[in-house]
Amino acid sequence: MTKMLVTGGAGFIGSNFLDYMVEKYPEYDFVCLDLLTYAGNYQNLCNVIDKDNFKFVKGDINDNELVDKLFEAEKFDYVVNFAAESHVDNSLKNPNLFFETNVLGVMTLLNACRKYGIKRFHQISTDEVYGDLPLNRPDLKFKETSILNPSNPYSASKASAEMICKAYHRSYGIPITISRCTNNYGKRQFPEKLIPMTISKIMYDEKVTLHGDGTNVRDWLLVVDHVTAIDLILHKGKDGEIYNIAGDNEINNITVINTILKKLGKGEEMIEHIADRVGNDLRYALDTTKIEKELGWTRTRDFDEGIEEVINWYIDNKDWIENIKNKTYMDFYAVTN
Numbered sequence: 001m002t003k004m005l006v007t008g009g010a011g012f013i014g015s016n017f018l019d020y021m022v023e024k025y026p027e028y029d030f031v032c033l034d035l036l037t038y039a040g041n042y043q044n045l046c047n048v049i050d051k052d053n054f055k056f057v058k059g060d061i062n063d064n065e066l067v068d069k070l071f072e073a074e075k076f077d078y079v080v081n082f083a084a085e086s087h088v089d090n091s092l093k094n095p096n097l098f099f100e101t102n103v104l105g106v107m108t109l110l111n112a113c114r115k116y117g118i119k120r121f122h123q124i125s126t127d128e129v130y131g132d133l134p135l136n137r138p139d140l141k142f143k144e145t146s147i148l149n150p151s152n153p154y155s156a157s158k159a160s161a162e163m164i165c166k167a168y169h170r171s172y173g174i175p176i177t178i179s180r181c182t183n184n185y186g187k188r189q190f191p192e193k194l195i196p197m198t199i200s201k202i203m204y205d206e207k208v209t210l211h212g213d214g215t216n217v218r219d220w221l222l223v224v225d226h227v228t229a230i231d232l233i234l235h236k237g238k239d240g241e242i243y244n245i246a247g248d249n250e251i252n253n254i255t256v257i258n259t260i261l262k263k264l265g266k267g268e269e270m271i272e273h274i275a276d277r278v279g280n281d282l283r284y285a286l287d288t289t290k291i292e293k294e295l296g297w298t299r300t301r302d303f304d305e306g307i308e309e310v311i312n313w314y315i316d317n318k319d320w321i322e323n324i325k326n327k328t329y330m331d332f333y334a335v336t337n
Ligand SMILES: NC(=O)c1ccc[n+]([C@@H]2O[C@H](COP(=O)([O-])OP(=O)(O)OC[C@H]3O[C@@H](n4cnc5c(N)ncnc54)[C@H](O)[C@@H]3O)[C@@H](O)[C@H]2O)c1
Pocket: 007, 008, 009, 010, 011, 012, 013, 014, 033, 034, 035, 036, 037, 038, 039, 040, 041, 059, 060, 061, 062, 081, 082, 083, 084, 085, 086, 087, 101, 105, 124, 125, 126, 127, 158, 180, 181, 182, 183, 184, 185, 189, 190
């Protein structure tokens, strides 16, 4: 029996990954370890929670004793680490927490991998580790070999985690892979992030806040395409390798907001301009030749198609947003366990 630990699986990308993997690999056993921080939502596991090959454990990736016991009991083949503090604005206010979770938490998991053995530890990283690119050089894209140049405590913590993974690979022979993905969008993204924030504000007829002039460019990938890339890396990727994953959908923030406003029948009067985030990265763009050529990965939707699907999900699942707005989502685990 193949066993996979998915940390941070009650969050946005982790829960989409579990939906896909639990269905695709009924012969595997999945364990989700998640602390259920403000960004974790037990409801996100609704499609997998009752499956025979799925188990949820509430806990901290930084809890040495818990992690040790879990690895000893389960003898995992694969670990996929999504658990992280993931919001740049929060990292500017409380950088220490980002290093505790995103760096020391990764070390705790790697120490357990070292002690109990593992087929593969996969670290979910981000395009933000590269820093940014100028707006006037659309020809430039980061390759896996580009230098890391993070701009804020969040991206610095993710870059640090990568360094630890590489060091454990080289020093102790732990089989690791790393993926660096661009901005994801999709169902169940916490409404602190641009797209679900915009959709949910408009649903409640509230103003949408925009940092600076909105010319900053991000590359958007539908979360389900990220998930298939991780599956490929786990099963076909080479130990010690890093893979870029991107949407090839470079769009500036003001265009993203205007696209959503238009699709929801609203105008620019809904936008409230606020001061730019300090050190806000200008543009992210990745070269994905490696994962396409070596692993045969492709993306399935462009932004226009994907955003339509995603807006419809939030409209059809207004309860999900409502439960976050009134904070009842935080009680679901206690109520059902
Ligand atoms: N969202 C994006 O666009 C994006 C893009 C590239 C990479 N990433 C990376 O993907 C991963 C997942 O991102 P997301 O958007 O799903 O994040 P998220 O904030 O939605 O989810 C994070 C999850 O981790 C859990 N968690 C936090 N601290 C924990 C701890 N100490 N122990 C156990 N669980 C803990 C939270 O409860 C939550 O369920 C992160 O590592 C992030 O850096 C995200």
